[in-house]
Amino acid sequence: xxxxxxxxxxxxxxxxxxxxxxxxxxxxxxxxxxxxxxxxxxxxxxxxxxxxxxxxxxxxxxxxxxxxxxxxxxxxxxxxxxxxxxxxxxxxxxxxxxxxxxxxxxxxxxxxxxxxxxxxxxxxxxxxxxxxxxxxxxxxxxxxxxxxxxxxxxxxxxxxxxxxxxxxxxxxxxxxxxxxxxxxxxxxxxxxxxxxxxxxxxxxxxxxxxxxxxxxxxxxxxxxxxxxxxx
Numbered sequence: 360x361x362x363x364x365x366x367x368x369x370x371x372x373x374x375x376x377x378x379x380x381x382x383x384x385x386x387x388x389x390x391x392x393x394x395x396x397x398x399x400x401x402x403x404x405x406x407x408x409x410x411x412x413x414x415x416x417x418x419x420x421x422x423x424x425x426x427x428x429x430x431x432x433x434x435x436x437x438x439x440x441x442x443x444x445x446x447x448x449x450x451x452x453x454x455x456x457x458x459x460x461x462x463x464x465x466x467x468x469x470x471x472x473x474x475x476x477x478x479x480x481x482x483x484x485x486x487x488x489x490x491x492x493x494x495x496x497x498x499x500x501x502x503x504x505x506x507x508x509x510x511x512x513x514x515x516x517x518x519x520x521x522x523x524x525x526x527x528x529x530x531x532x533x534x535x536x537x538x539x540x541x542x543x544x545x546x547x548x549x550x551x552x553x554x555x556x557x558x559x560x561x562x563x564x565x566x567x568x569x570x571x572x573x574x575x576x577x578x579x580x581x582x583x584x585x586x587x588x589x590x
Contacts (some may be wrong), residue, residue: 372590375568379590382574383407384499389514392426398543400533403584413540414533415566417583418503418517418555421523421543428518429464431507436463439471447450448490453547454506461506464519468500477501485583503545503555511580526556534558542566544585546573 371382385403396416404414422428440463445585447457456462456463466474479495484492491542494502502520523529527542534541545553552570554563 362367371568374563380569381586381588381590382569382589383586384574384580385584385586386580386582387420387584389512389581390423390583391421391514392424392428394424397536398420400537400584404537404586408537408539408586409588410539411541411589413566413587414537414563415542415544415585415587416533416571418523418526418543418545419505419520420583421526421529422503423511423515425524427521427523429514429521430518431460432517432565434460434463434519436460437466439475440466443474446482447476447493453549454509456501456504456506458506458519461504461519464504464521465497466500468504468521469498473497474501475581494576499555522555528556530556530561533559534560544570546570548573 373382385407387399387403390399399420400414400416408414419428436459440459444457444459444462447455447462450456454461456465464506474497477493480496481490481493484490500522505520507517507519510518510520522545523543530541530543535558540558542554542557542561542563545555545568551573552567554561554566557563557566566587570585574582574585
């Protein structure tokens with residue numbers, strides 16, 4: 360692929376850990392379950408990646424290639440999901456499990472027993488004004504679920520997007536293939552960057568700091584790959 364066709368946009372410099380890095384968003388097509396994440400990374404980075412780069416990928420896009428964007432038409436919330444979602448706290452950074460469809464997917468992922476335990480402990484801890492226990496117990500997969508009507512792409516607006524399966528393994532396999540550090544990230548405008556899976560050679564603290572202001576954007580920019588490059 361020719362360099363001029365990669366549609367790299369809004370390159371910028373950041374200072375991190377006493378060093379200067381360039382943030383390079385890379386535009387892609389709309390990814391689906393027909394794509395293979397290895398092929399996507401190869402197609403869009405092969406002619407521009409270089410020694411010293413860190414390749415980061417949106418966790419939602421990895422999940423999409425795994426077929427984990429599920430239309431609400433294919434989800435039938437059980438009674439437990441219809442009850443529990445109403446008790447999920449409203450937060451400014453997203454809906455999460457405050458929706459019967461996303462709650463149903465969380466139950467499928469982690470099991471009803473674990474979700475019930477998380478809900479009960481969370482309710483008790485709220486009496487002591489402590490928050491965050493629900494997701495600590497429910498686990499990473501529950502925390503990564505995106506509710507319907509929150510995706511920036513209209514193609515996924517009616518979908519629950521679950522977290523990617525085995526993100527650490529996916530990241531390591533990609534890193535082994537391209538010989539560069541790879542991280543799978545969950546980034547938004549409010550809470551910043553969370554590395555959900557990374558290769559062994561990835562500097563997680565650097566990545567989370569570098570992507571804290573969400574350079575990929577929250578809408579339909581189609582820049583799920585961000586390269587962090589020493590300037």
